[in-house]
Amino acid sequence: MPREAGRSAGAVRDILLSRRRRKPAPRGIATIDDLASNARGVGHVDGKAVFVADALPGEQVLYRPTRRKRNHDQARLETLLSASPDRVTPGCAHFGACGGCALQHLDAAAQLAFKQTQLLDALARLGHVAPEQVLAPLAAERWHYRRRARLGVKYVPKKGGTLVGFRERGAPFIALLRRCEVLVEPVGSRLTDLGHLIDGLSIRTQLPQIEVAAGDNAIALVFRVLAEPSAADRAALQAFGAEHGFSIYLQPGNADTIAPLSDAAPALYYDLPAHAVRLYFQPHDFVQIHAGVNRRMVDQALALLAPAPDDTVLDLFAGLGNFSLPLARRARRVIAVEGERGLVERARGNARANGLDNVEAHVADLFEPDDGAGWLDSGFDSVLIDPPRSGAAEILPLVAARRPRRILYCSCHPATLARDAGELVARHGYRLTRAGVMDMFPHTAHIEAMAVFERSE
Numbered sequence: 166m167p168r169e170a171g172r173s174a175g176a177v178r179d180i181l182l183s184r185r186r187r188k189p190a191p192r193g194i195a196t197i198d199d200l201a202s203n204a205r206g207v208g209h210v211d212g213k214a215v216f217v218a219d220a221l222p223g224e225q226v227l228y229r230p231t232r233r234k235r236n237h238d239q240a241r242l243e244t245l246l247s248a249s250p251d252r253v254t255p256g257c258a259h260f261g262a263c264g265g266c267a268l269q270h271l272d273a274a275a276q277l278a279f280k281q282t283q284l285l286d287a288l289a290r291l292g293h294v295a296p297e298q299v300l301a302p303l304a305a306e307r308w309h310y311r312r313r314a315r316l317g318v319k320y321v322p323k324k325g326g327t328l329v330g331f332r333e334r335g336a337p338f339i340a341l342l343r344r345c346e347v348l349v350e351p352v353g354s355r356l357t358d359l360g361h362l363i364d365g366l367s368i369r370t371q372l373p374q375i376e377v378a379a380g381d382n383a384i385a386l387v388f389r390v391l392a393e394p395s396a397a398d399r400a401a402l403q404a405f406g407a408e409h410g411f412s413i414y415l416q417p418g419n420a421d422t423i424a425p426l427s428d429a430a431p432a433l434y435y436d437l438p439a440h441a442v443r444l445y446f447q448p449h450d451f452v453q454i455h456a457g458v459n460r461r462m463v464d465q466a467l468a469l470l471a472p473a474p475d476d477t478v479l480d481l482f483a484g485l486g487n488f489s490l491p492l493a494r495r496a497r498r499v500i501a502v503e504g505e506r507g508l509v510e511r512a513r514g515n516a517r518a519n520g521l522d523n524v525e526a527h528v529a530d531l532f533e534p535d536d537g538a539g540w541l542d543s544g545f546d547s548v549l550i551d552p553p554r555s556g557a558a559e560i561l562p563l564v565a566a567r568r569p570r571r572i573l574y575c576s577c578h579p580a581t582l583a584r585d586a587g588e589l590v591a592r593h594g595y596r597l598t599r600a601g602v603m604d605m606f607p608h609t610a611h612i613e614a615m616a617v618f619e620r621s622e
Contacts (some may be wrong), residue, residue, distance in 0.1 A: 311453060412430040
């Protein structure tokens, strides 16, 4: 008979709770040898790997395990016993509590070196390839760079009202933030003001998120609303936008329901001055997060792809024309292919607005491509590919079979880039001539990269 038999329900509950309680794991001391891909410091104690948040290579730390597994432990840093020369003071007061950044405590040059190492390691380990030349990292502004973001919103009276911001590190709760140092201004310094605004709305408990979309000319805030705002709510939102220079949008359903609160909301755009291109976009459209790095990325892509005046260039996952339109300034013809119809319509409109009549934009599912598609057999000299995290495994064999002389691949995930690079080199007769990182997300472990493949003769 179980020992709990005959006891009261409360006594049984107390016994079970006491069994679940665990003494805090004993602290340990580790020397950090490396950074893992998630930016945690890696040390080894008695042959077992220990991943310590906020620890850097070369440091000796006192740590406390937070999760123990057979092959490794996860831990938090309790005391820094010796510091790395690359350690710096984080630029944000909320670093460590907010989950938006992971590397603010690491010097800028060391952040870039970490990302470059991660890229080269993925290429070697997963793709069994190495670039003939490593490109210098692309970087730009390190603070107030983030022009697209999804901010969580939660009305929490016990914490003083509505919280607006990113999630806590390692938790689903929204962090209590006064400001954010990576969001574009003035959004980053208005998180508390946004919370106060939502406190006064009748739908404050039915407003779960705010999308930020900043162009060169205006900033849009898209409020996701699960209930109809009252007339007073609309007036308050409109007044807030006017006071702080934001265009206010409401989203009652899916992305198709997003609409400006005022007819006076300007069309968002960003410029690529080196190519005399202006790109208009909607608040929910995909645009690259970092405007400065995006400009450098486009410049470098065109320099590396080097289209001749009589070339045809195929641009896959073309979006609203970020690469297609600058390419059209140099090449005879650009074939732009994208799976989202709305982005294709924007690409066509942007081509017209920029006076370009040599861009052909097509809608196609590049994850289930049609080998007989007309655009695929229309003839092209080189290819630019800018896929999502899942990579371009489905379309690459069809492209490589047409034997373009050069393929430029922009990646937001080193593992899928490495996989696709391995296929291009091992199966399709290409050489990986150049590769390097682009710091689209400073202070995070997120890595974007550019790679160039040349057809082997």
